[in-house]
Structure formats: C-alpha cells, structure tokens
Amino acid sequence: MSERARPPKPDNASLAKIRRDKPKKRASTEPGGAGSPATGRFAQPREAGRRAFLDARRGVATMGEAAQWLQARRIEDIECITPDLAGVARGKMMPAKKFTGNTSLALPSALFMHTISGEYPDETGTFRYSPNDGDLKLVPDLSTLAEVPWETDPTAQVICDLVDTSGQAVGYTPRNVLKRVVSLYEERGWQPIVAPEIEFYLVSKNVDPDYPLTPPVGRSGRQISGGQAYSIGGVNEFDELIDDIYHFSDAQGLEIDTLIHEDGAAQLEINLRHGDPIQLADQVFMFKRTIREAALKHDIYATFMAKPIQGQPGSALHIHQSVVDVRGRNVFSLPDGSPSPLFFHFIGGMQRYVPAALVMMAPYVNSYRRLTYGMSAPTNNAWGYDNRTTAFRVPTSDAAGRRVENRLPSSDANPYLALAASLACGWLGMVNEAQPDQPTDKTANEDGAISLPRGLLEAVAAFEAEEAFQDVLSREFVGTYAGIKRGEFETFMQVISPWEREFLLLNV
Structure with a gap:
C-alpha cells in the first residue's frame, strides 16, 4: 500500500479488495490458455492416463519428471539461476538435455561477495573471501521449474540452492538464510x-x-x-x-x-x-x-x-x-x-x-x-x-x-x-x-x-x-x-x- 495518509485499505485477504476485473486475453503463443492447462505453444494433446505433472505450469518432483516436462514443451535451453545478496539472478544457461544428464553446476564463491556495482570490497572485520575462491555448487529446486515466457526460443528456468563441495548449505547465500x-x-x-x-x-x-x-x-x-x-x-x-x-x-x-x-x-x-x-x-x-x-x-x-x-x-x-x-x-x-x-x-x-x-x-x-x-x-x-x-x-x-x-x-x-x-x-x-x-x-x-x-x-x-x-x-x-x-x-x-x-x- 502507498504510505500516504488516506482512507483505510480493505483487508488484504478480502475478496472485496479492488481488483482489476478486465478479462485476461490469452495470446496464441502462451502455454496454458484459459480453461485448459494444456493449450498453447508447447502443449501436447491431453491423453487418457497423461500424468498431471506434465500439465503443471510450475514445478515437478524428480529429475525424471523434469526430463518429460521439458520434452513435452520442446524446451531447448534452461536457465539455472540463484539470487545473489542483492537479489540479482546469477547462474548458467545450458541445453535442456545436458541439464537432465546429471551435470554438475558451479559458481565461484566470490560472486556472492561483491557489491551491487560489481566491485569486491576490502576484507574488514569478519568479512573474508575464500582463499582459493572455490566453487559453490548449484542444486536445482525442481519445485520451481517453469517456462521463461518472454524468450522467443522455448526456454525454461529453475531456481537453485547453493552448497559447498561437501554438500553443506552455504550459510551466507539468501535462500539458505531464509531456510535457516x-x-x-x-x-x-x-x-x-x-x-x-x-x-x-x-x-x-x-x-x-x-x-x-x-x-x-x-x-x-x-x-x-x-x-x-x-x-x-x-x-x-x-x-x-x-x-x-x-x-x-x-x-x-x-x-x-x-x-x-x-x-x-x-x-x-x-x-x-x-x-x-x-x-x-x-x-x-x-x-x-x-x-x-x-x-x-x-x-x-x-x-x-x-x-x-x-x-x-x-x-x-x-x-x-x-x-x-x-x-x-x-x-x-x-x-x-x-x-x-x-x-x-x-x-x-x-x-x-x-x-x-x-x-x-x-x-x-x-x-x-x-x-x-x-x-x-x-x-x-x-x-x-x-x-x-x-x-x-x-x-x-x-x-x-x-x-x-x-x-x-x-x-x-x-x-x-x-x-x-x-x-x-x-x-x-x-x-x-x-x-x-x-x-x-x-x-x-x-x-x-x-x-x-x-x-x-x-x-x-x-x-x-x-x-x-x-x-x-x-x-x-x-x-x-x-x-x-x-x-x-x-x-x-x-x-x-x-x-x-x-x-x-x-x-x-
């Protein structure tokens, strides 16, 4: 809500809160058109016995499901992203087939220790860089798998957690701080x-x-x-x-x-x-x-x-x-x-x-x-x-x-x-x-x-x-x-x- 003084705002959970009621038009290129979760650019005809996860717009349970989900949408590339301390998306893009092939992904630890302007501050107090700027591994959270609808080529994205080389959660990365x-x-x-x-x-x-x-x-x-x-x-x-x-x-x-x-x-x-x-x-x-x-x-x-x-x-x-x-x-x-x-x-x-x-x-x-x-x-x-x-x-x-x-x-x-x-x-x-x-x-x-x-x-x-x-x-x-x-x-x-x-x- 705006922070200027004005009449009370209706309760956030109330259905009476002002909504923008214009019907949402669905572009022909949008997956999941109105009334059907399986229409649009990458959709497949709905079949008897078709697994529900294939129609989900967001998230799957396993890498096997992810492979089928990506194939059903003919996804070519996938963005493996994670928020840095500023909330900027960092990560890597790769072919979808490589993503489902048990590929190990890593980013340098110093990437999560620079300023919003991309500079690396001097070490002070308890702020210290890793001596070898070692790798942090990206672990995809498959519950966040989704399409990237503004891309012209079929592309997906997935948010990743960060662990060290021993598999321990990296304590200073944002998603892990919230999980803690x-x-x-x-x-x-x-x-x-x-x-x-x-x-x-x-x-x-x-x-x-x-x-x-x-x-x-x-x-x-x-x-x-x-x-x-x-x-x-x-x-x-x-x-x-x-x-x-x-x-x-x-x-x-x-x-x-x-x-x-x-x-x-x-x-x-x-x-x-x-x-x-x-x-x-x-x-x-x-x-x-x-x-x-x-x-x-x-x-x-x-x-x-x-x-x-x-x-x-x-x-x-x-x-x-x-x-x-x-x-x-x-x-x-x-x-x-x-x-x-x-x-x-x-x-x-x-x-x-x-x-x-x-x-x-x-x-x-x-x-x-x-x-x-x-x-x-x-x-x-x-x-x-x-x-x-x-x-x-x-x-x-x-x-x-x-x-x-x-x-x-x-x-x-x-x-x-x-x-x-x-x-x-x-x-x-x-x-x-x-x-x-x-x-x-x-x-x-x-x-x-x-x-x-x-x-x-x-x-x-x-x-x-x-x-x-x-x-x-x-x-x-x-x-x-x-x-x-x-x-x-x-x-x-x-x-x-x-x-x-x-x-x-x-x-x-």
Missing part, C-alpha cells in the same frame, strides 16, 4: 505464513544516469501524473503492459492476488497470496524479473528502487506475517478469538530487533531517502491496529486471519533477506517473550522524530552489534553482508551528486 530462519520456527512446531505486497514504478527509458527519471507516457498520449491511488483509469493507461504481466505470470505458475495503481506517478502495486515464506520469496524474485521484462517489451523501465523520483512516494515491500501450529491454527489467536501472548511477543520482537535488522530491509543508500520524515513512509518502530503510520500494523481481520504487517521494508530489498530478517525478529520476540509497548491510534510520525537508523552505515553498525543475529542468521552471513554494505557505501561516496554541484559549487 524458517527451520527455527519448525523446531518449535510453528510454520510462518507471509503475504508480500510489492510496489514499483514504471519510468521512461533513461540511458544517462545523470538525468532524473520521468514518468512514462500512457495510452492517452500524456505523461502520467501522481495522485491516482486505486484509479482504474491509471491502471488502464498501461493496459497492454499489464496484460503481458498477467500472461507472463500465468505461464510461470505465479499467482497475482490484486493489482492496483498507487499514489506515485505510474506507481503500481502487486499483492501476492499468503503462503510459505520460501515459496513467496521465490515468487517475488521471479515477479521482479517478470515485470522488468514486460516493461522492456513496451520500451519503458520498471524499477524497484526505493525512491526513484524526487518528490514522489517511495516504493515498499510490505510483509504480512502470521504463524500457525502443526494443526494449521493461528497461534496469534486464543480459542476464544482474542489475541494470544505469542501475538504480543511477536510484535515485541519486531519492535526490539527490527531497527537492528533494518539494513536487510533497506539495503542501499537510496533506501533511506524513502525512510525520511514528511515523505509518508513509517519512520518509527511503533505499532497499532489498522494504523498505516506505524511500522507494524495489525490489519482488521477475524481471529484466524490475525497477522502483523511490517511496513518498513522497501521494494529494493532482496525478498529472501527481507523475509528472513522480519521473521527472525518476530521469532526472537516469541522465544524471548518480548513485550511490546502500547499500540497507538495516532499519527505516529507527525512529530519529526525518527527512531530508526538514519543511513546505511548506521544501519550496518546496528546490525553487527546485535548478538542475537549471530546465531539466528549465522555469524558467517552477518560478517559477509556487513562487509558488502560497507563496500557499497564507499563506492557511493565516490560519486558527486547534483545537490553538491548546486549548493556547494559557487557558495563555499
């Missing part, structure tokens, strides 16, 4: 449930980074302006692009719950259905890629920068969180429907630990331009019932749907790390019985106070100083991530900004 946190819940008989909301901007192409970004021209022929929250007309300005987003998503088995126009000029938001954190992080990872590709098809950019345009609202990655037990019951609610002690402990953990984990949710210098007083994003660690000015909002719901929305993460965050950080803070609160302060029903950020780290270096220092993260997230990850973030700050400091040229050039 989820396993802590499982050890207690809990299962976290999440639902992300992803905001992003559409902008005109910008080949020279010295020039500010500008909104694109919509189908009306006019440049898009702001102030169109929930506007169906604003969404329809990019009707064909949004159709492509739907088509690409459907072909990959990615389910969009709702899509709306946000407050910013050509700012959109996609909400995903609630579910398992690892599966939802995979979906956000793939959605970012999908949305960028759909935008490029229409000769514009989609950006997930936290603050891409001066004077416009920032873009967030809001995370709705709840926890269920082995019977599927929401542990945030007691049998009589009232809030449970675990619910309040979870909020207490968010208040206590999220400021120290903020660097995993706001990972760049630009992220803190969003978390600025007067720009409508939460600048506090307060909580409240249906209060969008707080960092931690409890939406209106029934007992089964009781949850906590973390409104601090920005859309530039790696989804695996943002989810891991948020869930880790809630887990620490639950096991340590952290107590929250009183909820507020007031505008929590109206006094100008900011109770969070004010910039990247301050956030890194708070992150490293929190001893609890050394165990929950792993010492190896904390040292690696902090080292990379310090390196990114140093590269940022080498750039002279327009502000400096405007106010310092002739005045000092």
